[in-house]
């Protein structure tokens with residue numbers, strides 16, 4: 002029986018083709034046009050429907066139907082009264098109730114295929130032809146007979162579709178690619194050679210379970226369910242029964258399980274079975290078919306062909322259990338025409354995943370890069386993009402590009418500033434956590450099984466130690482004088498510029514309640530340039546003595562010092578100094594400090610205020626007593642004196658005769674001569690120790706400051722030190738710290754300039770950078786100098802970069818670096834050594850010497866300002882009104898003017914103003930008074946003038962002249 006065309010049916014029922022098409026559509030069948038053919042089953046259902054009877058085929062196999070169908074499979078059975086029905090159902094288990102339709106659905110696509118008719122016939126006998134068609138692909142299909150289907154492809158399509166169950170039909174069925182849904186599986190299940198019932202058995206035996214699509218979890222399940230039922234309806238099994246014909250199961254045959262005996266389909270078989278049906282698809286089967294695994298995508302079952310994609314020949318795949326789903330795949334494509342086209346080569350899961358990730362990846366500045374989900378990424382200070390890339394699993398080059406687009410140019414291995422990393426991190430949705438230097442150092446020490454900062458042993462091992470006191474205060478309020486008074490020495494005289502420029506530490510002895518008590522004082526410089534050091538000082542001390550001059554009161558640095566002390570949670574004792582002065586007003590100081598939370602004890606607060614005079618030495622005892630009492634009252638000052646020493650380097654410098662000298666404060670343990678020590682990135686063995694009185698000592702207990710000799714280099718002020726097992730360990734730790742510091746330094750000095758700025762400046766040829774090499778007599782002063790220089794603000798046009806710094810004399814190496822980098826060398830309390838001076842002269846290197854820090858700062862600031870391009874501003878010179886116009890063949894248009902304001906000068910810049918609007922910018926080309934050329938005409942006089950390159954002047958125009966004057970910078 003040949004396939005019928007829609008219009009023929011319409012005619013038969015006395016309807017319009019359109020109406021029939023609508024009904025078909027309602028039934029879930031997609032038929033393109035009135036001249037399209039439809040499969041017999043569909044014809045049957047249509048007929049029933051038009052006659053009023055409905056097979057229960059619920060037309061609505063919507064695209065989404067597939068899923069439901071899958072589960073519904075069982076349902077179909079009931080509705081599968083007729084063989085065909087069963088077949089249908091089986092084939093399209095998915096179809097569930099609608100199942101029947103489903104099968105037909107496939108037709109849709111197939112519809113166009115002329116072969117349809119052929120399929121029909123087979124179906125007729127076997128059951129649903131369409132299904133039979135499916136088998137087509139299946140090589141083994143025993144029922145081939147019926148299907149002479151000339152156009153295998155066509156048939157296949159139908160088949161394919163059927164399998165897919167409802168979903169299939171719709172070409173657009175979303176599921177195309179879908180891993181063969183459960184529904185599809187059925188199809189795939191090749192085995193069922195014989196009737197439906199058989200089909201099942203085959204499966205079990207038939208190793209390859211078509212339904213076992215590794216990709217479709219649901220499938221497996223679905224299949225299982227289906228099986229049980231299968232037996233009954235046999236038909237239900239989508240694949241099994243349905244196909245080939247419920248009865249014959251023949252169609253099934255083709256499937257692997259095929260007729261039991263049937264060997265798994267293999268390419269060779271294809272042709273035969275295919276007989277008519279198989280066409281291209283058939284040939285392809287090779288792939289799927291051959292494959293054994295049956296894994297075939299459900300689709301594979303392709304045979305199922307539901308899924309456009311899968312369908313097709315591949316069906317064989319499942320059957321034969323060909324290669325993985327692959328079989329199902331491509332093979333079908335061509336064979337099923339449209340269906341096949343829709344599908345593209347399948348990608349491996351990995352590839353798809355990668356593709357998905359890519360799709361998800363945001364594009365930043367044209368770079369596709371996968372972003373995070375807010376994870377924390379720990380990075381050490383000075384980390385490079387490569388470090389970050391490693392942690393988040395992307396290519397460093399991508400990060401370079403992203404950063405480039407964010408306006409910063411750095412290479413992959415270059416240290417990047419913290420905030421840049423933070424910005425980059427947030428751009429990529431990562432939370433960048435910069436590992437603090439402290440944490441990093443702790444981790445480093447841990448790797449050597451060391452711990453810094455804790456007393457070893459238990460309570461019993463602890464012994465009282467003297468309080469360590471930092472003296473802070475505003476400049477010139479008398480800190481040094483006070484310390485000097487306390488230790489009966491005069492340090493003030495040695496200071497250059499009258500400012501304390503290095504940290505010293507001393508220990509004084511005092512008697513409190515008839516008990517000898519020691520107090521360790523750290524003299525913290527007062528100038529703001531030393532703020533950084535002071536902050537460190539506050540951390541290493543137990544009590545802060547805030548010196549406030551009674552005649553001056555609370556000053557900015559008093560507050561700054563107060564903040565540092567409070568931030569470090571250090572108790573404060575206020576020394577109201579200079580009470581010997583007439584203008585002294587200690588009460589005012591108390592009142593002012595009360596505003597900052599320091600309430601004197603006598604006012605009911607808990608801060609001890611002591612009136613002192615560093616000059617008359619009045620009140621010094623009371624001050625010492627107050628310190629001891631405050632320590633006793635609020636601190637537990639105990640340390641284990643019997644452990645390897647640990648502490649902090651307060652100051653360090655390079656001594657000509659003795660080499661690196663560090664003043665360290667022992668915080669716990671006892672430091673001995675001969676100990677292997679590591680202080681910051683310096684290490685060595687304690688060769689000798691000198692106390693604050695200049696005496697050599699062999700050991701230094703907790704809270705004692707000593708100068709240590711024997712280090713290989715100069716540690717930084719504030720660096721912690723600790724005694725380690727041996728020199729080797731000391732060196733290793735120091736080396737690692739040095740490497741880390743270098744990276745951090747690089748990150749800090751990395752110039753951060755936006756592209757825009759850079760380009761702009763490059764364009765104008767005005768990139769200005771003042772490079773400096775700093776050399777000083779101590780690490781503390783170099784650091785302080787650098788910090789102060791960094792604070793100089795002169796705008797964006799000029800930047801300052803310290804390319805090298807160090808402690809000690811200016812060497813030839815420094816000069817050669819300066820020459821190569823066009824840098825200026827600043828020597829702070831140091832001089833050039835050896836031939837460095839001659840070399841500097843020869844190379845034209847500028848070396849500046851300073852002994853007072855702010856003189857250096859002032860000079861550098863001036864230098865920076867000098868590098869700025871001058872700023873010009875316009876200064877009006879005068880105005881003239883044009884009263885008459887003269888034409889001269891020789892000169893051109895001459896303006897007869899009256900100077901109304903200021904004066905008009907020849908060659909001056911000029912603008913022509915008409916009705917308040919600037920007509921042109923020009924200059925005075927010639928200027929005449931009467932008949933004489935003049936250089937200037939003053940207000941109230943007439944003159945004749947011409948403008949450069951401009952002659953369109955009118956009576957009434959104003960000529961305004963001006964000059965550009967350089968404006969001094971602030």
Ligand SMILES: Nc1nc2c(ncn2[C@@H]2O[C@H](COP(=O)(O)OP(=O)(O)OP(=O)(O)O)[C@@H](O)[C@H]2O)c(=O)[nH]1
Pocket residue numbers: 474475476477478479480481482483493499500501526527528578579580581582613614615616617
């Ligand atoms: N009359 C009087 N003068 C004092 C007293 N204490 C300090 N001075 C003077 O104040 C000036 C500054 O004293 P310093 O000890 O150098 O002050 P400082 O706070 O250490 O200053 P910097 O080191 O610059 O921070 C010196 O001339 C001292 O002689 C005091 O109690 N009475």
